[in-house]
Amino acid sequence: MSRTRTIPSLIAALILSVLLMVGCLPTTGPTLTTPEAFQRMRNGELTLIDIRTPEEWRQTGIAEGARRVDMRQPQGAAGFTDRVLAEVGGDKTAPIALICRTGNRSGQMQQELMSRGFTNVYNVIGGMAGSPADSGWLAQGLPIRPCPQC
Secondary structure: OOHHHHHHHHHHHHHHHHHHHHHOOOOOOOEEOHHHHHHHHHOOOOEEEEOOOHHHHHHHOEEOOOEEOOOOOOOHHHHHHHHHHHHOOOOOOOOEEEEOOOOHHHHHHHHHHHHOOOOOEEEEOOOOOOEOOEOOOOOOOOOEEOOOOO
16 A cells, blocks of 8 residues: 555544544533633633532542532432522522532533523533543642532
């Protein structure tokens, strides 16, 4: 095979790989990096909600300023929605950023909230531990608070 035919094939394979990865991302809604989420929360522009489990909160701590709403509610998605709604004073238009371990579950719950009428929900890509999209809250050295009693 000639070199001139190999390079276009490699470029085509690379483009196809990127398109496949993008198509598999857990969210189709708006996203924020961890530094963006921190700054917007710090400025009072949004409510950051950590949707991980109590076990995860104990392991790593919680992003300073974040509210805790375990996504696993006895009433399922409706219970989760009710808890988030309570955190934002019943306002489905309030800006919310969801954070989990890597951005996957927060992307899923972002879609759930949007399907239930929330209009301003961000997924914090990278989450606490990081992902290919963002190194994560912990690696960025953003402030956390311990949660030994969670």
